[in-house]
Amino acid sequence: MADRKTEILEATCRVIAREGADGLRMGTVAREAGVSSALLHYYFDTRADLLMQAFEHADVKADEAAEQAITDIPTALGRLQRLLLIYAGADAVFRDDWLLWVEMWRSSIFDERLAESVRRSSASWVEQIQGLIEQAREEGSVSAEVNIEDATQRLAAVVDGLGLQLLTGTITHDRAADLILGAIGNELRIPLDARSTA
Amino acid sequence: MADRKTEILEATCRVIAREGADGLRMGTVAREAGVSSALLHYYFDTRADLLMQAFEHADVKADEAAEQAITDIPTALGRLQRLLLIYAGADAVFRDDWLLWVEMWRSSIFDERLAESVRRSSASWVEQIQGLIEQAREEGSVSAEVNIEDATQRLAAVVDGLGLQLLTGTITHDRAADLILGAIGNELRIPLDARSTA
DNA sequence: GCTCTGACTGACTAGTCAGTCAGCTAGGTA
DNA sequence: TACCTAGCTGACTGACTAGTCAGTCAGAGC
Numbered sequence: 001m002a003d004r005k006t007e008i009l010e011a012t013c014r015v016i017a018r019e020g021a022d023g024l025r026m027g028t029v030a031r032e033a034g035v036s037s038a039l040l041h042y043y044f045d046t047r048a049d050l051l052m053q054a055f056e057h058a059d060v061k062a063d064e065a066a067e068q069a070i071t072d073i074p075t076a077l078g079r080l081q082r083l084l085l086i087y088a089g090a091d092a093v094f095r096d097d098w099l100l101w102v103e104m105w106r107s108s109i110f111d112e113r114l115a116e117s118v119r120r121s122s123a124s125w126v127e128q129i130q131g132l133i134e135q136a137r138e139e140g141s142v143s144a145e146v147n148i149e150d151a152t153q154r155l156a157a158v159v160d161g162l163g164l165q166l167l168t169g170t171i172t173h174d175r176a177a178d179l180i181l182g183a184i185g186n187e188l189r190i191p192l193d194a195r196s197t198a
Numbered sequence: 199m200a201d202r203k204t205e206i207l208e209a210t211c212r213v214i215a216r217e218g219a220d221g222l223r224m225g226t227v228a229r230e231a232g233v234s235s236a237l238l239h240y241y242f243d244t245r246a247d248l249l250m251q252a253f254e255h256a257d258v259k260a261d262e263a264a265e266q267a268i269t270d271i272p273t274a275l276g277r278l279q280r281l282l283l284i285y286a287g288a289d290a291v292f293r294d295d296w297l298l299w300v301e302m303w304r305s306s307i308f309d310e311r312l313a314e315s316v317r318r319s320s321a322s323w324v325e326q327i328q329g330l331i332e333q334a335r336e337e338g339s340v341s342a343e344v345n346i347e348d349a350t351q352r353l354a355a356v357v358d359g360l361g362l363q364l365l366t367g368t369i370t371h372d373r374a375a376d377l378i379l380g381a382i383g384n385e386l387r388i389p390l391d392a393r394s395t396a
Numbered sequence: 397g398c399t400c401t402g403a404c405t406g407a408c409t410a411g412t413c414a415g416t417c418a419g420c421t422a423g424g425t426a
Numbered sequence: 427t428a429c430c431t432a433g434c435t436g437a438c439t440g441a442c443t444a445g446t447c448a449g450t451c452a453g454a455g456c
Contacts, residue, residue: 004403004404019308020220020304020307020308022218022220022221023220023308025442025443025444026443026444026445027442027443027444035404035405036404036405036406037405037443037444037445038404038405038406038445038446038447039403039404039405041444041445041446042402042403042404046444046445047443047444047445099307102304102307103304105362105366106218106300106301106304108366109218109297109300109365109366110217110218110221115366115367118366118368119366119367119368122363122366122368123368150376150377150380153360153369153373153377154356154377154380154381154384156359157355157356157357157358157359157360157363157377158352158355158356158359159359160355160358160359160362160363161354161355161356161357161358161359161362162351162355164303164358164359164362165320165355165358167307168303168306168307168313168316168317168320169313169317170316170317170320170321171351175351178348179348179351179352179355182348182352183352186352186384186385187384202433202434223412223413223414224413224414224415225412225413225414233434233435234434234435234436235413235414235415235435236415236416236417236434236435236436236437237433237434237435238414238415239414239415239416240432240433240434243415244414244415245413245414245415
């Protein structure tokens with residue numbers, strides 16, 4: 001935190017979570033970080049640069065937080081469940097991370113520079129899920145008849161879709177969590193009596 | 199189309215599909231519609247009004263188009279499949295409709311006035327899916343053990359999630375369509391030999 | 397003490413954009 | 427004919443914003 005540049009990036013993330021990526025103003029970020037707006041241009045060439053680096057900063061931080069949240073769970077199935085439930089939780093930090101991610105996602109539709117970044121972290125998210133499912137199969141908790149790639153992509157899609165509904169407030173956290181656990185059970189053909197959460 | 203107001207709304211939708219909701223400029227809309235920017239203020243009080251009415255206009259139009267696309271399909275299961283596949287298709291018109299919907303969705307996160315509108319059309323979309331699943335059960339193509347509400351919400355979420363991936367170009371149309379058909383089969387417990395598309 | 401440098405600021409500029417306003421025009425009415 | 431009104435426009439304005447720039451200041455090195 002001693003680092004000014006990092007402080008500015010964190011302030012930027014807070015502003016994006018509050019106002020949206022397009023609603024981000026250099027003046028607002030400067031006020032949030034307690035510095036002059038000229039300093040922002042000292043560390044970042046343009047507003048677009050600041051935005052992009054803030055997105056990447058948030059992405060790395062969210063990855064680390066997710067990693068940390070699942071490491072000490074013994075089974076792969078348990079880690080998968082926890083991973084997919086993280087962003088459905090009521091924890092404000094994860095809500096902001098998720099909102100940042102959605103903003104990055106949709107900004108990338110109109111900005112090719114961002115699109116590359118999004119594709120990369122999107123792929124790593126999917127790989128992480130797929131890796132856990134493969135581990136779970138090795139541990140014997142996932143039937144061999146499951147098509148792992150299909151299951152992975154559909155699970156990722158369900159979580160994304162429900163996450164969006166959470167942001168707009170059309171669904172509750174508990175309901176989303178139930179539906180995600182059910183989706184994992186369905187996709188991986190897990191018997192009802194083995195579906196308890198880790 | 200004779201109606202100027204409608205012409206302006208359609209122009210607005212085209213601009214949103216091209217530049218995003220936040221990227222919408224009154225001047226751009228005016229040029230797109232071939233009128234003066236002052237005329238926009240003659241029909242719509244503010245930019246926010248224009249945006250909101252354009253979203254609602256697009257929503258109604260998309261509903262009608264979807265309705266029209268499924269009416270002449272004989273079975274409820276077939277209508278459900280077609281309905282959920284529409285926005286995964288490569289058809290540019292539906293891509294724009296879908297993009298508009300995503301823009302409306304994410305704008306509503308930061309704008310309470312829009313949120314109400316989004317909740318309403320979101321609910322009607324979910325109800326439409328649920329209605330078709332209930333019809334399919336009456337027609338005997340869906341097992342009685344399926345929890346219809348869970349299946350509905352998860353199917354809606356999968357379609358939303360895959361739709362987002364389509365917009366950002368992280369998945370192909372064909373792949374998305376396959377995954378959606380698979381999700382319908384899984385959620386409704388449809389035997390593999392009865393899964394052919396309508 | 398002197399000089400140099402990196403971090404930082406206040407004041408400014410050039411440009412953009414939503415919204416306003418006075419007024420034009422064609423078609424209808426008295 | 428004179429008058430009215432709906433539809434429409436060009437020119438304008440005030441608010442806002444990204445980015446620039448000259449200059450301040452504390453501390454490191456000599």
